[in-house]
Amino acid sequence: MQLELRHLEAVCRIAEAGSLGRAAARLGVSQPALSAQLRRIERVAGGELFHRGRRGVEPTPLGQFVLAKARRVLGEMDALAAGARAATSGDRPLRLGCILLVLVDGLLAQLDLILSGQEVAVELEHSVTALTRMLGAGQYDVVLYGEVNDHEVPLPEGAVARTLVAREPFCVRLSDRHPLAGRDRIDLADLAGEPWMTLVEDDDGGPEALVAACEKAGFTPLLRHRITDRKMHYDLIAAGRAVSLTQPTAPPTPGTVLRPLAGDPVTGRIRLAWNRSAVSAAQADLLYRAAARAYLSGLDNNPFHRTWWDARPELHPVLD
Numbered sequence: 001m002q003l004e005l006r007h008l009e010a011v012c013r014i015a016e017a018g019s020l021g022r023a024a025a026r027l028g029v030s031q032p033a034l035s036a037q038l039r040r041i042e043r044v045a046g047g048e049l050f051h052r053g054r055r056g057v058e059p060t061p062l063g064q065f066v067l068a069k070a071r072r073v074l075g076e077m078d079a080l081a082a083g084a085r086a087a088t089s090g091d092r093p094l095r096l097g098c099i100l101l102v103l104v105d106g107l108l109a110q111l112d113l114i115l116s117g118q119e120v121a122v123e124l125e126h127s128v129t130a131l132t133r134m135l136g137a138g139q140y141d142v143v144l145y146g147e148v149n150d151h152e153v154p155l156p157e158g159a160v161a162r163t164l165v166a167r168e169p170f171c172v173r174l175s176d177r178h179p180l181a182g183r184d185r186i187d188l189a190d191l192a193g194e195p196w197m198t199l200v201e202d203d204d205g206g207p208e209a210l211v212a213a214c215e216k217a218g219f220t221p222l223l224r225h226r227i228t229d230r231k232m233h234y235d236l237i238a239a240g241r242a243v244s245l246t247q248p249t250a251p252p253t254p255g256t257v258l259r260p261l262a263g264d265p266v267t268g269r270i271r272l273a274w275n276r277s278a279v280s281a282a283q284a285d286l287l288y289r290a291a292a293r294a295y296l297s298g299l300d301n302n303p304f305h306r307t308w309w310d311a312r313p314e315l316h317p318v319l320d
Helices: 005-017 020-027 031-045 061-088 104-114 128-136 206-216 230-238 281-296 303-310
Strands: 050-053 056-059 094-098 120-124 142-148 159-169 171-175 195-197 222-225 243-246 256-260 267-275
Touching (some): 005 020, 005 031, 005 056, 005 061, 056 061, 094 128, 104 120, 128 142, 128 159, 142 206, 159 281, 171 230, 230 243, 256 303, 267 281
Parallel strands (some): 094 120
Antiparallel strands (some): 050 056, 142 267, 171 243
């Protein structure tokens, strides 16, 4: 057997995932099949590439050497594919798919500034699964999406992801006439009995995270509304007919207030993923910078989040 690109990809995915089970899910294969493939790769490499332990896998010295070479080879192949695609695509715009994150509002302006006039077509989806499927099918070149709590979105083969915001605490939006509106911070248990607005995305771990957090607080949430229209969403909350989780960078809206939840029971993560055959490393870095700046521009929408954010520099996007 000779090592092929797919073998190098498998080794890299195992290292990134930290376990064979998670890597198998991301690669779309069974764990036994991936384990057997890894054994064949190790026979060709001449030794074990990973230490197996109760907490997952870690590269051996040989594994670190193979990983460094594999990443270089895959990077060169990605650059070759991206360059060839760019040379034949003419003036086709870069295709960016997003879920309805707060930062999308400021993203277009940042893209115009950072990409120096390159045309970008941005489309919104209400499903993370749809985004990643369309990325794998070549309908999107890049996708911007969220994950809630420990949920991990599997990516198609040939895609790579970079974390933009490692963690942000969801807060609650409620009517400014709500009895709890005057509090600086709200205990989730105090919202028992409230009708909840279900999160728009239902496949990013959000609904499960909300239910689990509420049950830990001693109640089952009443998930009564799922509305994708922002104005209707806000109007329903302003009228006192629902409360909802929301990102802490969300802007204020008439008749509502945003309040942090004690203990940060639900947190989100924002990631950028791209098709390596369509987007070069340099382009991906520019897109990352644009999205990061769009996120940072919303930090002062809510003073409580600015305080939370400034106390955690390890979570900040890397813009150097």
